[in-house]
Amino acid sequence: MxxxxxxxxxxxxxxxxxxxxxxxxxxxxxxxxxxxxxxxxxxxxxxxxxxxxxxxxxxxDAAGFGRGLAEALPDADLTDVVQVGTGGAGSAVAYALLERGVQRLHLIDLDLDRAAERATAMGALFPDRTVDAATPDALPALLAAATGVVNCTPLGMHNHPGAPFDLTLLRPQHWVADVIYRPMNTPLIEAAQALGCAVMDGGHxxxxxxxxxxxxxxxxxxxxxxxxxxxxxxxxxxx
Structure with a gap:
């Protein structure tokens, strides 16, 4: 490098x-x-x-995601958001979500230590918000109560096919954002659109x-x- x-x-x-x-x-x-x-x-x-x-x-990335969210989903309910993935892009997206006004942010990662470190760092920057960390096992319960969900993993990318979680967990009340832009119509975005969810593709x-x-x-x-x-x-x- x-x-x-x-x-x-x-x-x-x-x-x-x-x-x-x-x-x-x-x-x-x-x-x-x-x-x-x-x-x-x-x-x-x-x-x-x-x-x-x-x-x-x-x-x-943080300013980019924030601007994209404002343009693509100006009326998004920011009460309770689940973010999957806390790597390089995920760190910036978490900041952007909190800066835009997310009240409760759940950071999900296979590496719980990494997610917990990001949650602690973001919580210190936004002490009036709730930021926690969990593994994918918590997704069924968290998505049932969430207003929005964001994919910050590489899953869905042209060379990393698939979805970041079980797409049957999506609900019509969710807004859904993805950071993947090749392709822009990832399995996550397509499943969300089929349910009638408001979406933000990674191109934004x-x-x-x-x-x-x-x-x-x-x-x-x-x-x-x-x-x-x-x-x-x-x-x-x-x-």
């Missing part, structure tokens, strides 16, 4: 996007980490800065984080509508 980012820097690149499964692995190989990214324990954008070509890590977060990353790398604003149109065209072409 370190050799890769340093090689890119030495070739003259001004920045990189970092994706699964490297958003936490990259931390040890950077010269500096922006405070917000350090707080989240994950980096998805590296900017090469200054004459010394320092590698500076940022996180635009992908575009919104890219807009933020573009500005960090270039110092110039990007047009979100133009970026999304290009993104959808590329996805349609299978690129």
């Amino acid at each position: 370190g050799d890769l980012v340093r090689a890119g820097r030495d070739l003259g690149f001004n920045g990189f996007n970092i994706t699964y499964p490297c958003k936490q692995l990259v931390l040890a190989h950077l010269d500096e980490i922006a405070p917000a990214a350090a707080q989240l324990g994950a980096v998805n954008t590296v900017v090469v800065t200054g004459e010394e070509r320092r590698l500076v890590g940022h996180n635009t 977060m992908a575009v919104a984080q890219a807009v933020e990353s573009f500005t960090l790398m270039t110092g110039r604003p990007a047009d979100p509508d133009r970026v999304r149109a290009t993104f959808l065209q590329l996805i349609a072409e299978g690129r």
Whole structure:
């Protein structure tokens, strides 16, 4: 990982996007980490800065998911949300959900220690909210009471087919969000749509984080509508 980012820097690149499964692995190989990214324990954008070509890590996933949620699900009930997966993207999504106003957030992961660490960190940042951790065994009970559910695992991705949990646990009252964007119509999104759930596909977060990353790398604003149109065209072409 370190050799890769340093090689890119030495070739003259001004920045990189970092994706699964490297958003936490990259931390040890950077010269500096922006405070917000350090707080989240994950980096998805590296900017090469200054004459010394320092590698500076940022996180635009949190802002990207928050913006996507506001655009795609502006009326989402944020009372009780289940989030499955607490890796690099999951850390940023948990922050974004709480920042948007989620009152109770349940972090689910096969690695209970990782989920508990994130729950403790998020609880400290949002002391007026309830944030807890559990393993997938708790999903039937938690989803029965939830207003929304978010997938932050790689399950559903083109090279990780499947669903993050038993899809028969979905209910029409849930809103459902996925961070996967290849494909955008994951099994989770398709099952939710079939039930009549309000959904947010992973393309919303992908575009919104890219807009933020573009500005960090270039110092110039990007047009979100133009970026999304290009993104959808590329996805349609299978690129």
